[in-house]
Amino acid sequence: MTNLSNNLDVLMNRKSVRAYEDKPLSQDVKEAIVNATLRAPTAGNMMMYSIIEITDENLKNKLVKTCDNQPMIAKAPYLLLFLADFQRWMDYLKASNVDKFNQENNLSMYHPKEGDLLLSINDALIAAQTAVTAAEMLEVGSCYIGDIMENFEIHREMFNLPKYTFPVTLICFGYPTEQQKNRQQPPRYPKDMILFENQYRHIEKDEFDNMEIERNKISKPNFLPGCSNEAIHMYKRKITSDFMKEMNRSVKAALDSWTK
């Protein structure tokens, strides 16, 4: 580890916070987080994302259920939903007489496609991670809820989402409890399994084996019944789980709804 990494403490020390002190974020703190987020990079300065702050208790309680039963969502003092949003551009074009332009130029109205969706998703995630880092700088913890990509139809209705939006991530914010402050950072994959040079590199069996050996030194593995190693445990626990089945269904439905 280089000395320079000390300058990056706020990034190096980050870990997800899933339990919060019973202490609201002040208006100043919320504003500072949002102001920093608005400066996040965005493709062509087009800001193809929106943020919904969720303050309504009913909505929060519903999200607990629709996002794979996570009670922490209702307990988070500050809850931001990040949308990929091309709808604002469609509304902007309409308000700016694009119909007349199309007519004069013999064009038919443009409809967003897969590339627009992915650019919007990029914008939303880049903004989301900027919000997380801004919070971190103010000693506010956070946790991403990817499960917001499940139950697309229900979330569309709950938040009145128009066609060219997609709820891509939800973030819980709050001050960490003592227990959360003291929790160890989980180990990441070693750098040479993530960072390659010029070409993609498939990881070899012995590298996976060594990684498991190193991880087992840090904490004793606790696998699901019938799972003989970490990969199989994750296969059962995550990859082939009911919530991933639902996420796969939901994301496909959202893609179809956007493009058809």
Added chain:
Amino acid sequence: MTNLSNNLDVLMNRKSVRAYEDKPLSQDVKEAIVNATLRAPTAGNMMMYSIIEITDENLKNKLVKTCDNQPMIAKAPYLLLFLADFQRWMDYLKASNVDKFNQENNLSMYHPKEGDLLLSINDALIAAQTAVTAAEMLEVGSCYIGDIMENFEIHREMFNLPKYTFPVTLICFGYPTEQQKNRQQPPRYPKDMILFENQYRHIEKDEFDNMEIERNKISKPNFLPGCSNEAIHMYKRKITSDFMKEMNRSVKAALDSWTK
């Protein structure tokens, strides 16, 4: 603007840097950026992304062309390609005898779907924005190249990308030239056009009009011929451009390749 925003200077002052001093990043600086990136949040600690550092001049020069003719790409002293990557998990499962587990449990092998792709894309972007912020903290500028989502088939071949990967963003890093340091930050949309409470909100015509008036105070608009306002200018320049046509085609091809 609150005083707290001063603590977030590194985020508040960020702007894209598209011209670089002829000065390489030291090994220490590169390592600090990557080490911080590896600590980025990742769904289920599964690290469903990879990073390819591009050092090969031939690859850089090709990217200039395949990413909508941007010569800055070849001039960037440090160039990182971020992949959504579920392939490593497929390789890990294979190395961990998932076949045997499937057989014993009467399961057929799992194939990643749309939800896995989007979770992987989330991971990749969250890591990418962490790299950008880490660089910023070390006074290294950066610029996202979304055009990497074009020409999927060519990029797949150039970087030897396996089936369950997707090149979702490319980032140029380098020390900003004086001109870039002095460049004004582009204006963003006003907060109340991005941040909503509990429900999605369509933006009204007068809000778009007011935004254009405010923007025109900062810099004189310079619209493409035949474009009477900023929305129509962007419609012609970006939304219906040849590069967006190609990105839409390419992303659809990538989605099909992943899911079929």
